[in-house]
Amino acid sequence: MQNFRFICPTDFIFGKDAENAVGEEIKKYGKKVLLHYGGGHIKKNGLYDRVMENLKKHKIEVIELGGVKANPDIGLVREGVEICKKENIDCILAVGGGSVIDSAKAIGIGVYYDGDVWDFFTKETPVKKMLPLGVVLTIPATGSEASNTTVVTNSENGHLKRALSHDCLRPDFAVMNPELTYTLPPYQTAAGGVDIMSHVFERYFTLEPNCDLTDRLCEATLKTMIKQLPKVLKHPENYEARAEVMWTGTIAHNGILGVGRSEDWGSHMLGHELSAFYDMTHGATLAIIIPHWMEYVYQTDIQRFVKYAVDVWGIENDIFHPEETALKGIQKTKEFFRSLGMPVSFEDAGIDGEKIEEMAENCTKNGAVGGFVKLEKEDCIKIYEAALK
Amino acid sequence: MQNFRFICPTDFIFGKDAENAVGEEIKKYGKKVLLHYGGGHIKKNGLYDRVMENLKKHKIEVIELGGVKANPDIGLVREGVEICKKENIDCILAVGGGSVIDSAKAIGIGVYYDGDVWDFFTKETPVKKMLPLGVVLTIPATGSEASNTTVVTNSENGHLKRALSHDCLRPDFAVMNPELTYTLPPYQTAAGGVDIMSHVFERYFTLEPNCDLTDRLCEATLKTMIKQLPKVLKHPENYEARAEVMWTGTIAHNGILGVGRSEDWGSHMLGHELSAFYDMTHGATLAIIIPHWMEYVYQTDIQRFVKYAVDVWGIENDIFHPEETALKGIQKTKEFFRSLGMPVSFEDAGIDGEKIEEMAENCTKNGAVGGFVKLEKEDCIKIYEAALK
Numbered sequence: 001m002q003n004f005r006f007i008c009p010t011d012f013i014f015g016k017d018a019e020n021a022v023g024e025e026i027k028k029y030g031k032k033v034l035l036h037y038g039g040g041h042i043k044k045n046g047l048y049d050r051v052m053e054n055l056k057k058h059k060i061e062v063i064e065l066g067g068v069k070a071n072p073d074i075g076l077v078r079e080g081v082e083i084c085k086k087e088n089i090d091c092i093l094a095v096g097g098g099s100v101i102d103s104a105k106a107i108g109i110g111v112y113y114d115g116d117v118w119d120f121f122t123k124e125t126p127v128k129k130m131l132p133l134g135v136v137l138t139i140p141a142t143g144s145e146a147s148n149t150t151v152v153t154n155s156e157n158g159h160l161k162r163a164l165s166h167d168c169l170r171p172d173f174a175v176m177n178p179e180l181t182y183t184l185p186p187y188q189t190a191a192g193g194v195d196i197m198s199h200v201f202e203r204y205f206t207l208e209p210n211c212d213l214t215d216r217l218c219e220a221t222l223k224t225m226i227k228q229l230p231k232v233l234k235h236p237e238n239y240e241a242r243a244e245v246m247w248t249g250t251i252a253h254n255g256i257l258g259v260g261r262s263e264d265w266g267s268h269m270l271g272h273e274l275s276a277f278y279d280m281t282h283g284a285t286l287a288i289i290i291p292h293w294m295e296y297v298y299q300t301d302i303q304r305f306v307k308y309a310v311d312v313w314g315i316e317n318d319i320f321h322p323e324e325t326a327l328k329g330i331q332k333t334k335e336f337f338r339s340l341g342m343p344v345s346f347e348d349a350g351i352d353g354e355k356i357e358e359m360a361e362n363c364t365k366n367g368a369v370g371g372f373v374k375l376e377k378e379d380c381i382k383i384y385e386a387a388l389k
Numbered sequence: 390m391q392n393f394r395f396i397c398p399t400d401f402i403f404g405k406d407a408e409n410a411v412g413e414e415i416k417k418y419g420k421k422v423l424l425h426y427g428g429g430h431i432k433k434n435g436l437y438d439r440v441m442e443n444l445k446k447h448k449i450e451v452i453e454l455g456g457v458k459a460n461p462d463i464g465l466v467r468e469g470v471e472i473c474k475k476e477n478i479d480c481i482l483a484v485g486g487g488s489v490i491d492s493a494k495a496i497g498i499g500v501y502y503d504g505d506v507w508d509f510f511t512k513e514t515p516v517k518k519m520l521p522l523g524v525v526l527t528i529p530a531t532g533s534e535a536s537n538t539t540v541v542t543n544s545e546n547g548h549l550k551r552a553l554s555h556d557c558l559r560p561d562f563a564v565m566n567p568e569l570t571y572t573l574p575p576y577q578t579a580a581g582g583v584d585i586m587s588h589v590f591e592r593y594f595t596l597e598p599n600c601d602l603t604d605r606l607c608e609a610t611l612k613t614m615i616k617q618l619p620k621v622l623k624h625p626e627n628y629e630a631r632a633e634v635m636w637t638g639t640i641a642h643n644g645i646l647g648v649g650r651s652e653d654w655g656s657h658m659l660g661h662e663l664s665a666f667y668d669m670t671h672g673a674t675l676a677i678i679i680p681h682w683m684e685y686v687y688q689t690d691i692q693r694f695v696k697y698a699v700d701v702w703g704i705e706n707d708i709f710h711p712e713e714t715a716l717k718g719i720q721k722t723k724e725f726f727r728s729l730g731m732p733v734s735f736e737d738a739g740i741d742g743e744k745i746e747e748m749a750e751n752c753t754k755n756g757a758v759g760g761f762v763k764l765e766k767e768d769c770i771k772i773y774e775a776a777l778k
Contacts, residue, residue: 001632003404008397014648015392210629213613213637220605227601240599243390243649248602256645259403260636 001210001260008254010146011173014247016239018177019136022051022093023058025173029132030090032061034083036104037095038068042138045183051095051136063087068096070282071153071161071275072103074118081110081117084131091132094171097192098142101135105150105169108133118154121162128168135174140181140246141192141283143199143253145174161272176250178242186233190340191283193229193245197222198267198286199253205297205304205372208261215307218257222312224248229340266370267293270380273359278351287342288349291334292387295327297373302326346388356384390599390649397643399535400562403636405628407566408525411440411482412447414562418521419479421450423472425493426484427457431527434572440484440525452476457485459671460542460550460664461492463507470499470506473520480521483560486581487531490524494539494558497522510541510551517557524563529570529635530581530672532588532642534563550661565639567631575622579729580672582618582634586611587656587675588642594686594693594761597650604696607646611701613637618729655759656682659769662748667740676731677738680723681776684716686762691715735777745773 013021026033033055042048055062065080083089084107094104108130110117119125137145144150148169154160184192204218224244231241251257270293271285298305306322309315309329318325334344343349360380368374375383402410415422422444431437444451454469472478473496483493497519499506508514524534533539537556543549573581593607613633620630640646659682660674687694695711698704698718707714723733732738749769757763764772 001404001629001636003407005400005402007400011394011396012648013394015390018392210632212616212633213609213640216609216613217606217640220602220609224602224605240390240601243599244601247390247649251602251606251645256640260632 002208002262004259006255006259007167008146008170008256010171010254012146012176012250013173014176014243016177016179018175019047019050019180020054021175022134022136023054023060025134025175026055026060026091026093027058029172031059032063032088032090034080034087034089034092034104034107035062035064035095036068036080036092036100036107037064037066038097038100039066041183042095045180047095047136047138047180051093055093063089068100068103070099072099072106072151074106074121074152074154075156077103077106077110077117077152080104080107084111089131091134093134093136095136095138097137097139098144101137101142101144101171102150102152104133104135105130105144105171106152106164107131109169121152121154121164127164127166130168133171135171136180137174137176137246138180139184139188139192140249141195143196143249145171145176146250146254148255161276174250176246178239178246181242181246182237184236186236186341188281189232189236190229190342191281191287192249193225193232193283193340194287194290194337194342195283196245196249196252197225198283198290200257201290202264202268203258203261204308205264205301206261207301207372211261214257214259214261217251219311221248221252221257226312226336233340262371264370264372266373266375269363269369270359270375270383273363274351276362277355277359278349280349280351284343284349287337287340287344288346288387289383291330291337291344292383294330294333295386296379296383298326298330300373305329344387346384353385353388356381359384391597391651393648395644395648396556397535397559397645399560399643401535401565401639402562403565403632405566405568407564408436408439408569409443410564411523411525412443412449414523414564415444415449415480415482416447418561420448421452421477421479423469423476423478423481423493423496424451424453424484425457425469425481425489425496426453426455427486427489428455431484434569436484436525436527436569440482444482452478457489457492459488461488461495461540463495463510463541463543464545466492466495466499466506466541469493469496473500478520480523482523482525484525484527486526486528487533490526490531490533490560491539491541493522493524494519494533494560495541495553496520498558507543510543510553516553516555519557522560524560525569526563526565526635527569528573528577528581529638530584532585532638534560534565535639535643537644550665563639565635567628567635570631570635571626573625575625575730577670578621578625579618579731580670580676581638582614582621582672582729583676583679583726583731584672585634585638585641586614587672587679589646590679591653591657592647592650593697594653595650596690596761600650603646603648603650606640608700610637610641610646615701615725622729651760653759653761655762655764658752658758659748659764659772662752663740665751666744666748667738669738669740673732673738676726676729676733677735677776678772680719680726680733681772683719683722684775685768685772687715687719689762694718733776735773742774742777745770749773
C-alpha cells in the first residue's frame with residue numbers, strides 16, 4: 001500500500017425531501033447565494049420552485065445564473081465570477097448534475113483571484129481556496145458532489161477541455177434526493193451509470209499489488225452498479241434502486257477507492273477526445289473505450305483481470321486458462337454496457353474513424369496517458385481502431 | 390434505504406513516517422498543544438521523542454498530560470480540561486489508541502463548558518464544539534481516529550461507562566503509520582481486530598432490507614480482516630497486512646458502513662458489562678459475546694445470516710437448508726476468534742457466571758438494548774449463560 005492522504009469533508013444529506021435542507025445549510029455560510037443551474041429541467045419538474053421557496057423561507061437573498069451546458073464553458077464561469085465579486089456572494093448553490101457543479105467550483109475559485117479564472121486550468125495559477133459551495137444533485141454520474149475535481153472547457157481556444165484537482169474543490173454539503181432522478185431519460189441514466197463504473201475501473205486497474213481492502217471496496221461498488229442499473233432502467237421510479245445508484249456514484253469518486261494505489265485514467269483521456277470531436281455524452285464515450293482499453297492492456301497483469309472476472313462478474317475461475325477467464329470478464333463488461341443501451345463501438349454511435357489520427361494526437365500531446373499502461377499516440381490509435389466496430 | 394446524514398471531515402495522513410506531519414498540521418490550529426498519551430510505551434519505542442522533536446522543529450509549545458489508562462477515566466479528563474483552560478491550549482494531540490483519543494475528545498469538549506465535563510455524558514449538557522484535535526494512532530481497534538464517539542468511565546460513581554456521539558467529536562486529522570503497530574502484543578492485536586470486526590457486525594445485522602451497497606462494503610471490510618488478521622499475528626512486521634488492518638479499522642467505524650440503515654450495538658452493551666465487572670479488554674469481551682449473540686438472534690432474519698455465511702465466509706449456500714448455512718457462518722465466526730487467541734466463552738476467559746444477573750440488570754437498566762433484536766434483561770441473561778462454556 002502506498003502512502004496516501006485522504007480528506008472528504010462534504011456533509012451529505014441523503015434521502016426523500018433532502019432538498020428542504022438547503023436554506024438551513026446555506027445560512028451557515030451567509031445570507032446571499034448564487035443559484036447556479038442548467039437549462040429548464042429543474043423549472044419544469046418543480047425543483048427550482050421548491051429550492052427558491054426554501055431559500056426565501058430562510059431569508060436568503062438569491063442571485064441567479066442559469067444556462068450551464070454539458071461540458072461547462074469558461075465563458076459562463078467568467079460571468080459567474082463577475083457576479084459573485086460584484087454582488088458579494090457568500091456561497092454558491094449548484095442545482096444540477098456534474099456540469100453545473102463543475103461550473104460552480106470554477107466560479108468559486110475564480111472569486112479569490114484577480115486574473116482570468118482560466119489561468120487555474122492552464123496551471124499558471126495554483127488553486128488555494130473556493131467560496132463555500134452547496135450542491136443539490138440531480139444526476140448521479142460524475143461524482144462531482146464529493147470529488148476534488150472540476151472539468152471545464154474553453155471553447156474559444158479550440159475546445160480545450162481541462163481538469164483541475166484540489167481538495168478545496170470538494171463541496172461543503174451535498175443534498176441527494178434519489179426521487180429527483182426519477183425523470184432522467186434512460187440514455188442519461190445509463191451514461192451516468194457507465195461514468196460511475198468508469199471511476200472505479202480507473203482505480204481498480206492499478207500496478208500496486210497490495211491493496212486488499214480497496215480492491216474489495218471497488219468490487220462491492222461495481223457489483224452494486226451491475227445489480228442496480230438494470231433495475232433503474234426497467235423501473236425508473238424504483239426508489240431503492242435509484243438510491244443505490246446515487247450513493248454508489250458518490251463512493252465511486254470521492255477518492256476513497258483510490259487510496260494507497262496508483263490510478264489509471266487513460267480511458268477518460270481517450271473518451272474526452274470523442275466528446276470533443278463528436279460532441280458525445282461522456283458516459284457513452286467511456287462505454288465505447290473501456291472494453292477496448294481492457295482488451296488492449298489486460299496482458300500487463302492477467303491475474304488482475306482474472307480477479308476482475310471472478311470477483312466482480314462471478315465468472316468461474318478457469319485456473320488452467322487464466323487468459324480465457326480474463327477475456328470473459330471483458331466480454332461481460334461490453335455486453336453489460338450494450339444491455340444498458342450504450343454504444344460500445346464507433347459504429348454503434350454512428351461515427352466514423354476519420355478523426356482517429358487527430359484524436360490520438362490531441363490525447364497525447366502532453367505525453368503518454370494512463371497509469372496501468374502508459375499509452376503513446378500509436379497505442380491510442382490502436383484502441384480507437386479496435387473500437388470501430 | 391433510510392434517509393441519512395453523513396460527514397467525516399477528518400484528514401487522514403497514512404503511511405510510513407506519517408508522524409513527521411504532526412508539526413505542520415498542528416500549526417494550522419495554533420502554537421500551543423496539549424500532548425495527551427498513555428503509559429510509557431511511546432517513550433520506550435521512540436515515538437514520543439520523534440513527535441516532540443517534530444513539534445519543536447515547528448516551534449510549537451507543548452504541555453504534556455500522560456497517564457491515560459484503558460477505559461479512560463473522567464478524573465484525568467477533568468485535569469486535562471483545567472490545563473487547557475489555564476494554559477490557553479490551541480489544539481490537542483492524542484498519541485495512542487482509542488482510550489487516549491477518547492480522553493482527548495472529552496477534554497476537547499470540556500474546554501468550552503464552565504460546569505463539570507461529566508455533564509455531557511449524563512446528557513445534561515448538549516455537546517456543541519470541540520477544541521481542534523489531532524491523532525497519532527498506535528492501535529487499530531476502536532476507530533476513534535475518525536468516529537464521532539467517545540467512551541469515558543466515571544470510576545467515582547460505580548464505574549459508569551458512558552458513550553457520547555456528535556459529529557464535532559471527529560478528529561481534525563489522523564496520522565496513521567502502520568509501522569507503529571509492529572510492537573503491539575498478539576493479544577492486543579487480536580482484540581483490536583475483533584473490535585474492528587464488531588463495528589461492522591453492529592451495522593451489518595440490520596432490519597433495513599434495502600442496503601445493497603453498504604452490505605457489500607461491510608462484507609468487503611470483514612473479508613479483509615479475515616484475510617489479514619492471521620497474517621499480522623503470524624508476521625507482526627508485515628507492513629502490508631498491518632496497513633490493511635489499520636485502514637480497515639478506520640473504514641469500519643467512521644460511519645460510512647452504517648448509512649441508510651438501522652444499527653444494532655447490543656453486543657457492545659453486553660460486552661461493556663463484562664469489561665466493567667471483570668476488567669476485561671473490550672475486544673475480548675466482544676469475542677465472547679458476538680457468536681452467542683448471533684446464535685440467539687439469527688432466527689429473526691435467517692436469510693441475512695445465510696448471506697453472512699455465504700458472502701463473508703464463502704460457505705456453500707445449502708439452499709434447501711438455510712438454517713444450516715446460517716449456523717455454519719456463526720460457527721466459523723467463533724472458530725476464527727478462537728484461532729486468533731481470543732476467548733469465546735466465560736470459561737476461556739477464566740471467569741465464572743456469578744455476576745450474570747447483575748450484569749444483565751445493569752445492561753438493561755435504561756431499557757432494552759440492541760436494534761436488530763431488542764434485548765430485555767431475560768435475553769441478556771440467556772446470552773451470558775450460553776457463553777459460559
